[in-house]
Amino acid sequence: MFDIQYTCSDFLVINKHPNVSVHKDDGDTMLLQEVAKVSGDKQLYLIHRLDKMTSGLLLLGRNAQAARELSEQFAERKVDKFYLAIGSKKPKKKQGLIRGDMERSRRSSWKLINRYQNPAVTQFFSSASEPGERLFLCKPLTGKTHQIRVALKSIGSAIVGDPIYNPSSDADRGYLHAFALCIEYQSDHYRFVCDPRKQHSLGDKWNQDTTSQAIDAWLKPWELSWPTIHN
DSSP states (O other), rough: EEEEEEEEEEEEEEEEEOOOSHHHHHHTOOHHHHHHHHHTTHHHHHHHHOTTOOOEEEEESSSSSHHHHHHHHHHHHSSEEEEEEEESSOOOSEEEEEEEEEEETTTOOOEEESOOOOOOEEEEEEOOOOOOOOEEEEEEOOOOOTHHHHHHHHHTTBBTTOOTOOTOOOOOOOOOOEEEEEETTTTTEEEOOOOGGGGGGSSSGSSSSSHHHHTTTTTTGGGGGOOOOOO
Protein backbone atom coordinates (compact mmCIF):
# COMPACT_ATOMS: atom_id res chain seq x y z
CA MET A 1 0.00 0.00 0.00
CA PHE A 2 2.84 2.44 0.82
CA ASP A 3 6.45 2.82 1.96
CA ILE A 4 7.68 5.60 4.22
CA GLN A 5 10.46 7.48 2.43
CA TYR A 6 11.32 10.23 4.93
CA THR A 7 10.24 11.41 8.37
CA CYS A 8 10.88 14.49 10.47
CA SER A 9 9.04 16.07 13.37
CA ASP A 10 6.58 18.03 11.20
CA PHE A 11 5.94 15.91 8.11
CA LEU A 12 6.65 12.63 6.44
CA VAL A 13 6.89 11.52 2.83
CA ILE A 14 5.52 8.23 1.57
CA ASN A 15 5.66 6.34 -1.68
CA LYS A 16 2.01 5.52 -2.39
CA HIS A 17 1.58 2.35 -4.38
CA PRO A 18 -0.64 2.32 -7.49
CA ASN A 19 -4.37 1.62 -7.14
CA VAL A 20 -4.49 2.88 -3.56
CA SER A 21 -7.01 5.62 -2.78
CA VAL A 22 -5.88 8.69 -0.84
CA HIS A 23 -9.44 9.09 0.44
CA LYS A 24 -11.64 6.29 1.69
CA ASP A 25 -14.06 5.31 -1.04
CA ASP A 26 -15.59 2.16 -2.47
CA GLY A 27 -14.67 0.26 0.66
CA ASP A 28 -10.97 1.11 0.43
CA THR A 29 -8.87 1.29 3.55
CA MET A 30 -8.14 4.81 4.74
CA LEU A 31 -4.53 5.42 3.69
CA LEU A 32 -3.69 8.03 6.31
CA GLN A 33 -4.88 5.77 9.12
CA GLU A 34 -2.70 2.95 7.84
CA VAL A 35 0.35 5.22 7.62
CA ALA A 36 -0.32 6.53 11.14
CA LYS A 37 -0.27 2.97 12.50
CA VAL A 38 3.27 2.62 11.19
CA SER A 39 4.53 6.14 11.98
CA GLY A 40 3.00 6.26 15.47
CA ASP A 41 1.01 9.44 14.81
CA LYS A 42 -2.44 9.93 16.30
CA GLN A 43 -3.42 11.96 13.25
CA LEU A 44 -1.89 12.77 9.89
CA TYR A 45 -2.91 15.59 7.56
CA LEU A 46 -3.25 15.33 3.79
CA ILE A 47 -1.33 18.20 2.19
CA HIS A 48 -1.91 17.33 -1.47
CA ARG A 49 -3.32 14.27 -3.24
CA LEU A 50 -2.61 11.73 -5.94
CA ASP A 51 -5.11 9.92 -8.13
CA LYS A 52 -5.84 6.33 -7.21
CA MET A 53 -3.88 4.94 -10.17
CA THR A 54 -0.89 7.25 -9.55
CA SER A 55 2.02 6.03 -7.45
CA GLY A 56 4.84 7.95 -5.85
CA LEU A 57 5.63 10.77 -3.48
CA LEU A 58 2.93 12.01 -1.15
CA LEU A 59 3.60 14.55 1.60
CA LEU A 60 1.71 14.21 4.89
CA GLY A 61 1.68 16.68 7.78
CA ARG A 62 2.25 15.45 11.33
CA ASN A 63 0.59 18.47 12.95
CA ALA A 64 -1.98 21.05 11.90
CA GLN A 65 0.42 24.01 11.70
CA ALA A 66 2.94 22.22 9.49
CA ALA A 67 0.13 20.96 7.27
CA ARG A 68 -1.25 24.48 6.93
CA GLU A 69 2.12 25.97 5.97
CA LEU A 70 2.89 23.24 3.45
CA SER A 71 -0.62 23.31 1.97
CA GLU A 72 -0.24 27.05 1.39
CA GLN A 73 2.96 26.40 -0.57
CA PHE A 74 1.12 23.99 -2.85
CA ALA A 75 -1.73 26.46 -3.27
CA GLU A 76 0.72 29.27 -4.10
CA ARG A 77 2.61 27.02 -6.57
CA LYS A 78 5.87 27.23 -4.67
CA VAL A 79 6.44 23.47 -4.80
CA ASP A 80 8.18 21.84 -7.77
CA LYS A 81 6.61 18.50 -8.72
CA PHE A 82 7.85 16.09 -11.36
CA TYR A 83 6.05 13.05 -12.73
CA LEU A 84 7.02 10.14 -14.93
CA ALA A 85 4.49 8.70 -17.35
CA ILE A 86 4.50 6.17 -20.15
CA GLY A 87 2.34 7.15 -23.11
CA SER A 88 0.80 4.67 -25.51
CA LYS A 89 1.58 6.35 -28.82
CA LYS A 90 3.97 8.78 -30.47
CA PRO A 91 2.97 12.28 -29.26
CA LYS A 92 2.20 15.20 -31.55
CA LYS A 93 5.23 16.96 -30.07
CA LYS A 94 8.19 15.59 -28.11
CA GLN A 95 8.59 18.40 -25.58
CA GLY A 96 7.18 21.76 -24.65
CA LEU A 97 4.10 23.15 -22.99
CA ILE A 98 0.53 21.87 -22.80
CA ARG A 99 -1.87 24.63 -21.81
CA GLY A 100 -5.61 25.10 -21.78
CA ASP A 101 -8.74 25.16 -19.67
CA MET A 102 -10.15 21.85 -18.53
CA GLU A 103 -13.83 21.02 -18.49
CA ARG A 104 -15.93 18.01 -17.54
CA SER A 105 -16.40 15.41 -20.21
CA ARG A 106 -18.18 12.06 -19.99
CA ARG A 107 -18.59 10.30 -16.65
CA SER A 108 -15.55 10.96 -14.47
CA SER A 109 -13.31 12.29 -17.23
CA TRP A 110 -12.07 15.75 -18.19
CA LYS A 111 -10.91 17.26 -21.46
CA LEU A 112 -8.58 20.06 -22.47
CA ILE A 113 -10.17 22.88 -24.44
CA ASN A 114 -8.80 25.77 -26.46
CA ARG A 115 -9.54 28.44 -23.87
CA TYR A 116 -7.31 30.08 -21.27
CA GLN A 117 -9.46 31.61 -18.53
CA ASN A 118 -8.07 29.32 -15.81
CA PRO A 119 -5.70 27.04 -17.69
CA ALA A 120 -3.97 23.86 -16.66
CA VAL A 121 -0.28 24.27 -17.48
CA THR A 122 2.13 21.37 -17.90
CA GLN A 123 5.71 21.39 -19.13
CA PHE A 124 7.21 18.16 -20.40
CA PHE A 125 10.14 16.39 -21.96
CA SER A 126 9.90 12.96 -23.56
CA SER A 127 12.23 10.20 -24.58
CA ALA A 128 12.17 6.94 -26.47
CA SER A 129 10.57 4.01 -24.70
CA GLU A 130 9.59 0.56 -25.86
CA PRO A 131 8.12 0.20 -29.39
CA GLY A 132 4.81 2.04 -29.68
CA GLU A 133 5.31 3.87 -26.36
CA ARG A 134 6.90 7.10 -25.13
CA LEU A 135 8.36 8.05 -21.73
CA PHE A 136 7.43 11.48 -20.38
CA LEU A 137 8.83 13.67 -17.63
CA CYS A 138 6.12 16.16 -16.69
CA LYS A 139 6.29 19.27 -14.56
CA PRO A 140 2.77 20.51 -13.77
CA LEU A 141 2.68 24.21 -12.95
CA THR A 142 -0.94 24.00 -11.81
CA GLY A 143 -2.75 21.37 -9.80
CA LYS A 144 -5.90 20.40 -11.68
CA THR A 145 -7.72 17.09 -11.35
CA HIS A 146 -6.33 14.54 -13.85
CA GLN A 147 -4.11 17.28 -15.28
CA ILE A 148 -1.24 15.17 -16.63
CA ARG A 149 -3.54 12.37 -17.78
CA VAL A 150 -5.62 14.84 -19.80
CA ALA A 151 -2.56 16.73 -21.06
CA LEU A 152 -0.89 13.64 -22.52
CA LYS A 153 -4.11 12.44 -24.09
CA SER A 154 -4.46 15.87 -25.73
CA ILE A 155 -1.15 15.40 -27.57
CA GLY A 156 -2.10 11.91 -28.73
CA SER A 157 -0.25 9.80 -26.17
CA ALA A 158 -2.69 8.72 -23.45
CA ILE A 159 -1.06 6.97 -20.52
CA VAL A 160 -0.57 3.23 -20.76
CA GLY A 161 -3.06 1.41 -18.52
CA ASP A 162 -5.14 4.51 -17.71
CA PRO A 163 -8.65 3.11 -17.14
CA ILE A 164 -10.40 6.42 -17.94
CA TYR A 165 -8.38 8.02 -20.74
CA ASN A 166 -6.99 4.88 -22.38
CA PRO A 167 -9.44 2.08 -21.54
CA SER A 168 -8.32 -0.17 -24.39
CA SER A 169 -4.76 -0.27 -23.02
CA ASP A 170 -3.97 -3.51 -21.20
CA ALA A 171 -1.27 -3.10 -18.55
CA ASP A 172 -0.52 -4.07 -14.97
CA ARG A 173 -1.21 -0.48 -13.85
CA GLY A 174 -1.76 3.07 -15.07
CA TYR A 175 1.77 4.33 -15.69
CA LEU A 176 1.85 7.69 -13.91
CA HIS A 177 4.29 8.17 -11.03
CA ALA A 178 5.02 11.13 -8.73
CA PHE A 179 8.77 11.02 -9.24
CA ALA A 180 10.28 14.04 -7.47
CA LEU A 181 9.23 16.78 -5.07
CA CYS A 182 11.11 19.96 -4.11
CA ILE A 183 9.90 21.97 -1.13
CA GLU A 184 11.14 24.65 1.21
CA TYR A 185 10.07 24.42 4.84
CA GLN A 186 11.25 26.72 7.62
CA SER A 187 14.22 27.88 5.55
CA ASP A 188 15.36 24.35 4.73
CA HIS A 189 15.27 22.96 1.20
CA TYR A 190 14.19 19.38 0.61
CA ARG A 191 14.43 17.30 -2.55
CA PHE A 192 12.84 13.89 -2.67
CA VAL A 193 13.08 11.35 -5.48
CA CYS A 194 11.23 8.04 -5.71
CA ASP A 195 12.73 5.84 -8.43
CA PRO A 196 9.96 3.54 -9.69
CA ARG A 197 12.43 0.96 -10.97
CA LYS A 198 13.34 -0.19 -7.48
CA GLN A 199 10.04 -1.84 -6.57
CA HIS A 200 8.12 -4.54 -8.38
CA SER A 201 4.86 -3.19 -6.94
CA LEU A 202 5.29 0.00 -9.02
CA GLY A 203 5.10 -1.82 -12.35
CA ASP A 204 7.39 -3.69 -14.71
CA LYS A 205 7.53 -1.24 -17.61
CA TRP A 206 9.83 1.22 -15.79
CA ASN A 207 12.56 -1.44 -15.90
CA GLN A 208 12.54 -2.01 -19.65
CA ASP A 209 15.96 -1.13 -21.10
CA THR A 210 15.18 1.96 -23.18
CA THR A 211 12.83 3.37 -20.54
CA SER A 212 15.29 2.78 -17.71
CA GLN A 213 18.10 4.52 -19.60
CA ALA A 214 15.93 7.60 -20.01
CA ILE A 215 15.05 7.64 -16.32
CA ASP A 216 18.79 7.57 -15.52
CA ALA A 217 19.15 10.88 -17.36
CA TRP A 218 16.34 12.47 -15.34
CA LEU A 219 17.25 11.53 -11.75
CA LYS A 220 17.74 15.21 -10.88
CA PRO A 221 14.81 16.73 -12.80
CA TRP A 222 15.13 20.13 -11.10
CA GLU A 223 18.52 20.56 -12.81
CA LEU A 224 17.14 20.20 -16.33
CA SER A 225 16.72 23.23 -18.57
CA TRP A 226 13.04 23.92 -18.03
CA PRO A 227 12.03 27.04 -20.00
CA THR A 228 10.74 29.98 -17.98
CA ILE A 229 6.99 30.38 -18.35
CA HIS A 230 5.64 33.89 -18.76
CA ASN A 231 1.99 34.47 -17.90
